[in-house]
Amino acid sequence: MIELKELTVGYGEKPVLREVSMVFPPGQVTVLLGPNGCGKSTLMKTALGLLPRQGGEILYDGVGLEHLTTRQVARKAAYLAQSREIPSITARRMVLHGRFPYLGYPRRYRAEDYETAQKALEWAGAGDLADCPMQELSGGQRQKVYLAMALAQDTETVFMDEPTTYLDVRHQLEVMTVSRRLADMGRAVVLVLHDLSMALREADRLAMLADGALRQIGTPEEIFAGGELDRAFGVTVRRVWTESGWLYYCQEKQEPKETE
Amino acid sequence: MKNWRTSCIPNNKYLRIYAALAALVLAVSLLNLCLGAEKMPLGEVLRALTGGGSGTTAFRIVRYVRLPRLCACLLAGGALAASGAIIQGVLSNALAAPSTIGVNAGAGLAVALCCAIAPTAVKVVPLAAMAGAFLGVMTVLMIARRTGASKITLVLAGVAVSSIFSAGIDAVVTFVPEALNGYSDFRIGGFSGVSMARILPALWPAILSFVASLSLHNEMDVLLLGKEQAQSLGLPAERLRVTLLGLAAVLAGAAVSVCGLVGFVGLIVPHIMRTLVGEESGPLLVSSALGGAALLGGCDLLGRMLFAPYEIPVGIVMSLAGGPFFIWLLQRRGRLHD
Numbered sequence: 043m044i045e046l047k048e049l050t051v052g053y054g055e056k057p058v059l060r061e062v063s064m065v066f067p068p069g070q071v072t073v074l075l076g077p078n079g080c081g082k083s084t085l086m087k088t089a090l091g092l093l094p095r096q097g098g099e100i101l102y103d104g105v106g107l108e109h110l111t112t113r114q115v116a117r118k119a120a121y122l123a124q125s126r127e128i129p130s131i132t133a134r135r136m137v138l139h140g141r142f143p144y145l146g147y148p149r150r151y152r153a154e155d156y157e158t159a160q161k162a163l164e165w166a167g168a169g170d171l172a173d174c175p176m177q178e179l180s181g182g183q184r185q186k187v188y189l190a191m192a193l194a195q196d197t198e199t200v201f202m203d204e205p206t207t208y209l210d211v212r213h214q215l216e217v218m219t220v221s222r223r224l225a226d227m228g229r230a231v232v233l234v235l236h237d238l239s240m241a242l243r244e245a246d247r248l249a250m251l252a253d254g255a256l257r258q259i260g261t262p263e264e265i266f267a268g269g270e271l272d273r274a275f276g277v278t279v280r281r282v283w284t285e286s287g288w289l290y291y292c293q294e295k296q297e298p299k300e301t302e
Numbered sequence: 303m304k305n306w307r308t309s310c311i312p313n314n315k316y317l318r319i320y321a322a323l324a325a326l327v328l329a330v331s332l333l334n335l336c337l338g339a340e341k342m343p344l345g346e347v348l349r350a351l352t353g354g355g356s357g358t359t360a361f362r363i364v365r366y367v368r369l370p371r372l373c374a375c376l377l378a379g380g381a382l383a384a385s386g387a388i389i390q391g392v393l394s395n396a397l398a399a400p401s402t403i404g405v406n407a408g409a410g411l412a413v414a415l416c417c418a419i420a421p422t423a424v425k426v427v428p429l430a431a432m433a434g435a436f437l438g439v440m441t442v443l444m445i446a447r448r449t450g451a452s453k454i455t456l457v458l459a460g461v462a463v464s465s466i467f468s469a470g471i472d473a474v475v476t477f478v479p480e481a482l483n484g485y486s487d488f489r490i491g492g493f494s495g496v497s498m499a500r501i502l503p504a505l506w507p508a509i510l511s512f513v514a515s516l517s518l519h520n521e522m523d524v525l526l527l528g529k530e531q532a533q534s535l536g537l538p539a540e541r542l543r544v545t546l547l548g549l550a551a552v553l554a555g556a557a558v559s560v561c562g563l564v565g566f567v568g569l570i571v572p573h574i575m576r577t578l579v580g581e582e583s584g585p586l587l588v589s590s591a592l593g594g595a596a597l598l599g600g601c602d603l604l605g606r607m608l609f610a611p612y613e614i615p616v617g618i619v620m621s622l623a624g625g626p627f628f629i630w631l632l633q634r635r636g637r638l639h640d
Contacts (some may be wrong), residue, residue, distance in 0.1 A: 054374055069475070092530050122533075129526040130581040139524050143536030149520040195535070201635030 043068060044199050049098035051081060051088040057096050058084050062256045064249055066199055066230040071221055073241045074234045075265075076251035077274055082234045083124060086249070090121050091286060111219030116143035120192040124203040124234075133179065133187045134172040137163055151171065159194050166190035166220060167239060182213030189220050199230040203299050219245045236252065238279065242266060242290040250274060266290070316585045319578055323592035327376065330599040334372045335364060337603065339611050366497075373505075375602045375616070376498040378557040380565055381508045383594025385553035386568030387575070387586050388437070388515055391522050392546045393446075395453045399555040399569035400435070403460030406565065407467035408438025409551075409558035410488070414474040417479035429503040432555030438463060491564030491617030493602055501560055508556035512591060515549045519584035521604040522546065526581070535597045564617050565595050577631070597624070607609045 052058040058081035066072050073083040087093045089100055091107050100107040102118050109119075120140070139163065141155040166279050167274040176184060180194050185205060192200050199287045202221070206214040218240065225231045225246070235241040241248060242262045250257040250265060252274035258265060267272055277292040335347045342360055349355050350364035386399040393403075400406045412434025416427055445459040471489070474481055482488045515522075521542055524532045532539045554568065571594040572586065579585040598616060601623060605614040 049309050083466040087530065090534055092533055112533060112538050113536035118536060119534070121534035125528075126531060127526060127528040129523070131523065135523070135582065139520075139527065139535060142520070142524055145520075151520070195516060197542075277618065 043103060045099075045101040046085075046089060047101065049088065049100060050084070050096040051093065052085050052096055053084070053093070058254065059251060059256070061098065062251075063098075064256060064259055066232050067247075068198060068227050068230045068245040069225055071225045071231045071233065071244060074232065074240055074249050074251060075238070075271070075274075076212050080251045080274075081254070082251055083183055083203050085297040086121075086203055086232065086234060090119055090201060091115055092121070094120045113143050116195065116197075118197050119199040119201060120195040120197045122188050122192055122200075122202040122205055124207070128176050128184070128189075130175050131162065131176045132172065133168060133174055133176060133190075134159055136176055136187050137190045140191040142198075142302075143195065148160055158196075159190070162190040162194040163187070165193060167216070182216065184208050185209060185213060185217055188218075189217070193224070197229075199232065201232045203234045204236065205233060206237065206240070212298035214240070238271070238275065238277075238292055239290040242279075242281075243287070260292075262288075263268065309571055316588075318412045319585070319589055320592065323589055326596045327592055327599065330596050330603065331372055331376070334375070334599055334603050335368050335438060336368035337364075338368060338606055352584065364631055365436055370496050370498045370501060371493045371602070372599065373501050374493050374560045375599045376504055376630040377501060377508060378493075378561040378564060379598025380591040380595040381512070381553040381557040381572075382564065382568040383571035383575075383597075384512055384515070385550040385557070386594075387572040387583075387590040388522070388527070388546055388550040388553070389568070390572050391526060392543050392550070393443075393456060393587070394526060394528075395454075395456055396573070397457045397569075398460070399572075400550070400557075401563070401565035401568055402457060402464070403442045404438040404467055405435045405551060405566075406438075406563050407464040407471070407560055408441075409435040409555045410563050411467045411470040411474070412437075412555075413488070413559060414471045418474050418478040419587055424502045428507065428556055428559040431504075431559035432507065432552045433570070434467075435551035435555035435558065438467060439551050440544075443543070443547065445598070468639060488562035491562045491620070493561055496560060503558040504559045507552050511549045511552040511556075512587075515546060515553075516584065516587055518542070518546060518549075519582075519587060522583035526583070528542030531553070561616070564598070564620060566620050566624050566628075567598055569630075570624055571597060573628070574631065 043065060047063055048061040050057050051244050052197055062085060074085065076082050084093065088095050102110060102115065137159040138155060141151060141158060142149065144259050160172065163172055166186045166189045168183060168190055171179060171187065176187065179187065205217050209217065221231045221233060222244065245262055247259065248262060248265045250270045251261045257268045257274065258268050266279060266281065276295055278295050279290055281288045281290045281293055332344065336342050336344055340363055345358045347364055350361045355361045382400055389398045389400065390396060409431040412430040413427055416430035416478065416524045420426065441463050442456065442460045446456040521537060524535055524537050525539060525542060572590045575586055575589040575593050579589050601619040602616040604623065605616050605619040609613060
């Protein structure tokens with residue numbers, strides 16, 4: 043399990059988020075929420091060791107991140123970046139790279155790696171895409187291949203930075219379903235999402251980041267009741283009860299009318 | 303397991319492409335040995351190669367003139383093209399190549415300096431060239447990193463570094479005019495006057511460096527996914543980038559030390575091969591090395607034959623023949639990988 047203790051993150055000298063303490067428990071989908079520029083992606087990259095931290099501690103199963111090699115980290119946490127280079131390689135090759143942290147020099151993929159990759163592709167619903175070049179796939183299909191790569195990496199924690207952005211609604215829902223299945227398999231799934239209603243509906247836990255700090259962390263119910271959401275985003279979040287549970291939606295903030 | 307087997311099919315495709323390219327290299331080699339001011343039948347060439355008929359004119363022409371020149375061609379072409387494939391992959395930049403980002407110019411400056419200071423130390427030249435190439439590539443990498451490392455910045459920085467190094471070469475030649483005497487056609491690239499003694503010190507480092515980079519082909523593929531994604535897959539990205547660029551510098555330096563500043567091979571051959579084998583680093587490296595050797599061999603043959611008995615330096619043929627072909631390729635494909 044990955045644990046952040048009073049972690050301060052940022053670029054260069056300027057901190058973006060101060061003293062964030064939280065854990066990413068296995069079996070749960072944790073969503074990082076916050077307005078643009080609040081430091082969600084920065085927090086994620088720092089937790090993965092992709093950016094240097096400015097203070098505090100990052101513990102992987104109780105061991106400080108600074109004591110782990112890049113490869114050891116890669117066996118514990120997978121990462122789907124927000125923007126990516128799309129090389130013209132096949133989907134299978136792409137997923138195979140998920141096995142990379144398990145190989146020693148000279149790195150040659152073994153038969154069992156091919157097998158794991160194929161299973162992961164099928165698991166993500168992209169088994170038929172194995173031989174297609176990545177550049178010919180749609181955004182939604184690519185995202186499935188990336189999810190398969192994260193699965194093939196076989197880590198306890200999976201970080202995804204805005205996995206639903208630029209996808210059409212069906213693929214957005216599919217990505218959320220896959221995230222839920224990953225969590226049901228005992229993985230800790232950590233997502234950055236922009237869609238408030240989707241985040242409130244799908245997450246087990248939400249972390250509200252705003253104004254350079256972790257404002258609140260809790261279940262969707264707690265976050266909804268807390269009111270931090272309305273303040274941070276400058277909207278009014280409401281909900282209605284439907285057959286499939288609470289449905290959350292946002293309204294423009296009602297400014298209190300001045301009395302004349 | 304059924305699906306696993308289907309993944310082996312492309313390997314056969316690669317093997318076929320390698321075989322075709324190797325056949326091309328062989329054909330170009332034999333033509334290079336047979337044709338020239340003195341045309342020689344294939345039988346006589348083969349006899350000279352296997353050591354028969356020593357002392358005859360044919361033996362001397364083949365063993366002391368054409369064979370060294372052919373070896374230099376194949377070495378330089380293969381090394382430059384492989385170096386270009388590595389550089390383009392590591393910097394994920396289609397415009398990057400030894401001749402465009404200051405690697406060749408760096409090597410050239412080092413060769414010029416080396417010849418000016420120690421004219422007799424032929425064996426040191428390749429080492430100096432490799433060091434110069436490494437200096438060139440690291441300078442560009444550092445500038446690009448400090449300025450934000452956008453793809454176009456990198457190429458612009460390379461152009462600037464190239465011209466600084468070129469000015470350095472000119473300065474050396476101005477002050478010590480005889481520095482590059484042993485290297486006629488150095489600036490445009492050429493093979494006249496090459497000898498086995500000059501090739502061997504460059505050959506071994508080039509081969510070792512090629513094998514080493516080939517053994518890192520999976521790492522290169524992972525690096526192509528972008529630095530952060532690569533690092534999250536357990537790849538020490540920064541260290542690997544420097545290692546691979548170092549290997550590319552050794553290859554380019556080896557080439558420059560035998561044939562001078564041949565441009566273009568390192569830029570166009572990887573692009574041509576990408577249309578054949580795709581973007582996976584292993585096949586791209588192997589096919590680029592073979593293709594580069596064949597191309598430079600072919601160009602040198604043309605240069606020797608077109609206006610025989612006069613010779614045109616290979617650099618001129620390369621640009622005259624390669625340029626239009628590359629433009630044609632660009633137009634046909636619309637755009638190359640970017």
